[in-house]
Amino acid sequence: MASRVYGSPGVQPANRLPSLAIRSSNWQRWLTAGISLALLVTILTRLDEFGFRQAFSVLPATPAFWLSFAAYYLALPGSEWLIFRRLWTLPASGIVPLLRKLVSNEVLLGYSGEAYFYAWARSHAKLVAAPFGAIKDVSILSALAGNLVTLAMLGLAWPLLANVAPQLHGKTIFVSTAVMLGSSMAILLFRGRLFSLDRAALRSVFSLHLLRLAVTTVLSGVMWHLALPEISIAWLVLLATLQLLVTRLPLIPSKDLVFANLAVFLVGHDNAVTMVVAMIAASILATHLLVGLMVALPDLLARRAA
Template sequence: MTGDPSTGVLPPSVVALEGVALDPKPLIQTGRNWTRWAGPLVSVLILVVALHQFQGLNPRRLLALMPVSVGFWAAFALYYLAGPISEWIIFRRLWAIPAEGFVALLRKLVSNEILLGYLGEVYFYAWARRTAHITTAPFGAIKDVTILSALVGNGVTLLMVVFALPLMGAVDAGATHWEVGGSILFMLASSLVAMLLRRRLFTLPRRELWIVAAIHLLRIVGTTVLAATMWHLLLPGIALSWWILLGTLRQLVSRLPFLPNKDVVFAGMAAFLIGRDNEIVSAMALMASLILAAHLLVGIVVGATELLRESRAS
């Protein structure tokens, strides 16, 4: 009972079975074949932007800073792939997504990071609609997974705020009370609205929503520990327990929406706690460069691969 993968249109029998998980009508009307060109278009954009930004990196400087520890690179690979892995587990459960879906999720990650936030979700929806293995209407599941990711992230951040407010008040890191307070109020308001409208927002069964939320929570905790492990391997003179605390604070700072200069704020908090300001800033700069380089390399590979596959198919 699969639809026509060339048009992305589901047969009426499948649409009727979906019930509340039905895709919006404008997305499934006959003749709207945008899912056919959305994938190649995103791939072209990824390839162009990645090649352009890659010119801005200094390969010699990056190679000079490269760690040689196998443990560091293992932690880095898990840290980078944590998002796609967790989402593959989620959609494997919901759709029995094939192995090739992991590549689509990698392309989704890169699209969001180097192109435009949530463009990856648009691409992934288009991929799901034109993939014959997926026989359900994907819009509701993608929407629910995305909203739950934001809600769980907000919940963890608000919990951390309770413990971090005294520290943020003691550190002169360039963050005003209005910026911190406005960020907290925004997260509270957006989360409250989502909970009040949960019956209209969510389409997955309650049990599945709880499982998806638990996977998102495990991802957040896991990436925090992995980030702390990498920092500890870069600066082994600082105890891992300190880095776990700093990783938690980094998660907090990164999710405050109205806070400018997040790296500066985090560096100030880290220096206040353990000193060694220059070493911490250097470690953060290295991590930021490595993550950007990974985005660009993955973007070049998956973009070129998608375009090659499309050219062969045509």
């Protein structure tokens, strides 16, 4: 029996099928504990190198900025909670493994969070009997939505690149566009073999991904504007496009720091724009470290006590 699929007729919730319960195997326990340990070691290492005072000194102390920051940070795990809530009837506590998934992807290695979340879902068989297909489909649709939104932003930013960032106006953009178009076309071409969920569920998941990307793009612009009110619309569009391009890079952790480094490369070290972008990226990393400690340490202590 496959996992519960949103919109599929005749499929009963997994929690009504106790006979399908899957016991957590040793490899699942070792995987979740290993990711938690690796996350904790990495966080403690980076905490020793991180300058919190510098990160927060140039950012505004207004409630509007930090509310936008919090909404930006929680948009991805929040949207994924809504998705898996519909697919699996995920409880409110399911936000915790989704936060760990986010931090693992950003602090350790891209897609390490998916590996953890799969192991977590397998160990909670009352929620879902076969989670792999749903997790795979959600990840593929996230990539597809990201590609499409990035291409749309590239089209919007193209007239501005020649004046604001001429080094990006040419081969670099064409190569990036070709890669995104090729991967998106491949997903659409082989969708019959790639996806496990039904069409209604796929549409719902894809719509939530698009909404989340639109919200985070707007929130990024709001944060930059609040931190630097004199920033032009051209720079807001360019930064949003560059940020989306960086998120398309696979298997790279700390994409916000990569984005900040690219901004420094584009406009120089002394520009106020790069300072604000770098400090927001540093604040996001600091939040990753704090959230990672909060979600990884209790799990390791519980396993040690057991």
